[in-house]
Amino acid sequence: MNENVNRILVIRAGQLGDTVCASSIIEPLRHRYGDSVTIDWVAKAGIGRVFSRDPRIHKVFELGSRRAPLLFNKGKREVVVESWRNPYDLIVNLELASIFNVMVRLTKAKIKIGMPYRLFEEPPETHAVENLHLIYESFLDQNSMSLAEPKLIGTPxxxxxxxxxxxxxxxxxxxxxxxxxxxxxxxxxxxxxxxxxxxxxxxxxxxxxxxxxxxxxxxxxxxxxxxxxxxxxxxxxxxxxxxxxxxxxxxxxxxxxxxxxxxxxxxxxxxxxxxxxxxxxxxxxxxxxxxxxxxxxxxxxxxxxxxxxxxxxxxxxxxxxxxxxxxxxxxxxxxxxx
The missing domain is CATH 3.40.50.2000 (Glycogen Phosphorylase B;)
Incomplete structure (x- = not known):
């Protein structure tokens, strides 16, 4: 994979617990691509505020609706428009549902991980974080993977x-x-x-x-x-x-x-x-x-x-x-x- 990665978009627009689990991707990305890497996040409306005091997250796109198609979804359109103004180097789609496929296809990025290009099956008896590890392992090295634990930063x-x-x-x-x-x-x-x-x-x-x-x-x-x-x-x-x-x-x-x-x-x-x-x-x-x-x-x-x-x-x-x-x-x- 091309290591010249400066801008990353992570897509996980679930509930609070889902988002906390997905925060396990942040430190591995920073380890792999450097602490100065810019990480944007697509989140469910309101839930994205969990990153409001987190200096590791640059911008949060909040979706009022996960399921509404792009034509009728202001949040999804904002993601696409932002990428055309300033393309991403890497998109990591942690969503397994097809409702984000059109947005991912239209968002400009050099590298795209996850749906709709590859479906990662979730074993039903496996922890949600370990299921996310299946996606991380497809592009991250073992040293980066060793940091793949949920971590949040809030008010001191x-x-x-x-x-x-x-x-x-x-x-x-x-x-x-x-x-x-x-x-x-x-x-x-x-x-x-x-x-x-x-x-x-x-x-x-x-x-x-x-x-x-x-x-x-x-x-x-x-x-x-x-x-x-x-x-x-x-x-x-x-x-x-x-x-x-x-x-x-x-x-x-x-x-x-x-x-x-x-x-x-x-x-x-x-x-x-x-x-x-x-x-x-x-x-x-x-x-x-x-x-x-x-x-x-x-x-x-x-x-x-x-x-x-x-x-x-x-x-x-x-x-x-x-x-x-x-x-x-x-x-x-x-x-x-x-």
Whole structure:
């Protein structure tokens, strides 16, 4: 491959967890082509703000719609027009769906990796990051591949501590997930409300601050958890992505269900304790590296995982989440994880 690569476009316009996993391409690209390489990113609208304080990313193109064809998609047209003004040296398309094929074909670049020129199959039992490695290995050397781990850069710790009155030591809780719009009894990825309340009560009695985080769209969900016990700091709806990265990076530990901020915690090397039931941790848990702690807390029921199956649709109650007890979480945090 031609090594004269100065401008790169990465395409991964998924949800927050997908984008965090795809951040594993950034350091390998910088190792292969130099720290001064310009990297632009095509992201889902709103999600691209996860790179707002990241000096490694030059520009983010945000797509209001992934599926709308190029003719009716302003974001996709902006990518093409930008490339005709200033062509890319390399495009790395990390999307496997054909909905980006026309955009990739029309975008000017010397080298194009991925769809529509080559389809990389995803083994179903393999972690999302390891599936991305299949694409990386098609053009990156082994030294670059050794850096292929999710990594994010957000607001520095000292800034978020001052802005939000964070203590020197605290535990961050992420009770919600992308199904927050469903009532608690229908949100099968959710840990029971009473379990969260018990955990909050237990942790608030310790000599550490407890910080609760979540998005503005999730405010209704958190009403079920109130009133909060003493020593709890409520940051729900108060942080942008850059500050959320900083808050999770400065925490002693993060407790979360299967949701995007859990992946952020893993990417900033904060110990993360993930409560998981219907989904498959082999694929969706934060990516385990030599630099982080990822402990999966699950009930290991024979019917799990069941997400995206008929068994999931017919499940009368997410017993797999109910059977994870608050005292197990407290004990796991005390032991520091695996």
């Amino acid at each position: 710790a000292e800034e978020v501590r001052e802005r939000y009155a964070l203590a020197n030591h605290y535990i961050a809780l992420v009770p919600s997930n992308s199904h927050h719009h469903l009532p608690p009894e229908k949100n099968y990825r959710n840990w029971p409300i009473e379990h969260w309340k018990q955990l909050l009560a237990r942790l608030s009695q310790q000599d550490r601050q407890v910080v609760i985080v979540g998005g503005k769209s999730e405010l209704g969900f958190f009403e079920y958890l109130k009133p909060y016990p003493p020593n709890v700091l409520d940051l729900v709806g108060k942080t942008d992505f850059a500050d959320l990265i900083g808050v999770l990076a400065a925490a002693d530990a993060v407790v979360s269900t299967d949701t995007g901020p859990a992946h952020i915690a893993g990417a900033v090397n904060t110990p993360v304790f993930m409560l998981i039931g219907p989904t498959n941790p082999k694929r969706t848990a934060p990516y385990k590296t030599p630099h982080n702690v990822v402990q999966i807390l699950c009930a290991n029921l024979p019917c799990s995982p069941c997400y995206h199956t008929e068994r999931f649709k017919q499940c009368p109650k997410n017993q797999c989440m109910y059977d994870i007890l608050p005292e197990q979480v407290v004990e796991a945090i005390a032991l520091g994880g695996d």
